[in-house]
Amino acid sequence: MSYRERSHFDRPTAESVQRTRRMLPWLIPLIVVQQGSVIFGHGFDRSTQIFGTVAWIAVSLAMLWMLLGLPMRWLSEREQAIVNDERSRAVRGDSACWGIAALILIGCGMMLARLWVPLDAGMAIYGLVNGALVVSLCRYGWLNRAEPAEDE
Amino acid sequence: MNERLANRLKERRTELGLTQSELADLCLVSRKTINTVENGIFVPSTLLSLKLAARLGVTVEWLFWIED
Numbered sequence: 043m044s045y046r047e048r049s050h051f052d053r054p055t056a057e058s059v060q061r062t063r064r065m066l067p068w069l070i071p072l073i074v075v076q077q078g079s080v081i082f083g084h085g086f087d088r089s090t091q092i093f094g095t096v097a098w099i100a101v102s103l104a105m106l107w108m109l110l111g112l113p114m115r116w117l118s119e120r121e122q123a124i125v126n127d128e129r130s131r132a133v134r135g136d137s138a139c140w141g142i143a144a145l146i147l148i149g150c151g152m153m154l155a156r157l158w159v160p161l162d163a164g165m166a167i168y169g170l171v172n173g174a175l176v177v178s179l180c181r182y183g184w185l186n187r188a189e190p191a192e193d194e
Numbered sequence: 195m196n197e198r199l200a201n202r203l204k205e206r207r208t209e210l211g212l213t214q215s216e217l218a219d220l221c222l223v224s225r226k227t228i229n230t231v232e233n234g235i236f237v238p239s240t241l242l243s244l245k246l247a248a249r250l251g252v253t254v255e256w257l258f259w260i261e262d
Binding site: 127 | 226236238241242
């Protein structure tokens with residue numbers, strides 16, 4: 043059994059933030075599908091749909107925060123520097139490119155589809171935003187996948 | 195043209211008895227950054243290259259070179 047001393051045991055560390063970055067992107071598609079069924083499902087009342095929409099906006103903004111690498115004030119300056127080092131910035135930039143590419147491709151697909159199928163505005167926005175977020179987060183998760191062991 | 199940035203990071207680091215985590219701490223970057231630089235996956239900026247060379251007590255030219 044090992045014991046590691048931490049000065050602020052109740053706060054996240056750079057290590058725990060990096061672990062979350064690896065794990066979180068793989069859960070997003072599940073959350074998105076679950077929220078979509080609540081927002082656009084026919085069997086739900088108005089208040090449930092409003093709750094689902096607010097939850098979707100909150101999750102989307104949280105993902106945007108992670109992708110933009112906005113400051114995490116609860117971390118020390120040293121840990122913030124480690125979490126936002128230049129490789130992390132490069133990974134975010136790469137993921138953002140994939141997200142923009144997905145946005146354009148889905149948009150093109152929708153523009154073609156609307157020639158034959160009437161498109162609901164809410165569905166189109168949901169598809170565009172989620173498509174871009176899911177693709178960029180999957181790329182982000184892939185580039186941040188588990189670290190090789192020391193010296194591998 | 196198939197150029198890549200080769201390095202002697204691992205060689206020098208082990209010579210000094212440092213682990214990847216210890217070197218990462220010295221340069222204020224994550225261990226994954228050191229690992230990916232060592233393996234030639236990530237090309238570091240001039241700033242990080244200078245920091246790595248300074249922490250390892252060598253010149254940047256000795257630490258990094260272009261390989262065809």
